[in-house]
Amino acid sequence: MAKLYTVDRRGALHTDYVMELIKDFNNFEICKIADLCDRSESISRLEKMFPDGISNHGKQYLIDSWLILERNGIRTNYAPVEPLMEAVLELVRRSEFPNLPSRMSSMFCWESLDCANNFITSNRLTNVNIYEIEAKDYFVGDMSIIFLGGQLVHSLELARKYWAGEKGPKPILEAVVPLPIKIGKQIQ
Secondary structure, eight states: OEEEEEEESSSOOOTTOEEOOBOOOTTSOOOOBTTTBOHHHHHHHHHHHOTTOBOHHHHIIIIISOSEEEETTEEEEOOOHHHHHHHHHHHHHHHHOTTSOOGGGEEEEBSSHHHHHHHHHHTTOOSOEEEEEEESSOEEEEGGGOSOOSSHHHHHHHHHHHHHTOOOSSOOEEEEEESOEEEEEEOO
């Protein structure tokens, strides 16, 4: 078992808390898209793609982030970058690296306390805690190469490099830890 460190940005963790997968999507705000896709179809898609459930990270990007808004009957593209990159990462993982854990059903950790503290400092986070966890199976990828490239083909290649374990010039290595996982002691 490896000792890893997670930064609690939401203030939701505590020692011995078990981070579980979310399996019931019925209480979430999932809208209908015109006459193209209704709520039940969307929930069915989530259940088929993630039969064991999704993590809070998965919920954030699959459900909580809106890509298209409709105002007064006019559809506008909103398209925040992060959910689209997460979709690209998941598609590449499924097609080329299906044995690796999905980011949509995982939590994120650091392999050292220094890396966790660097993450806090570089993101100017305040009032956050760090907890230890022990994990047997996890994947380490370079989060510095997770971004949409100049063209979609670049994004696909960057996602492949991420899942292949390749590193950019200034790597920031994150551990993708599949859930469920028990939270250990608070470090700070």
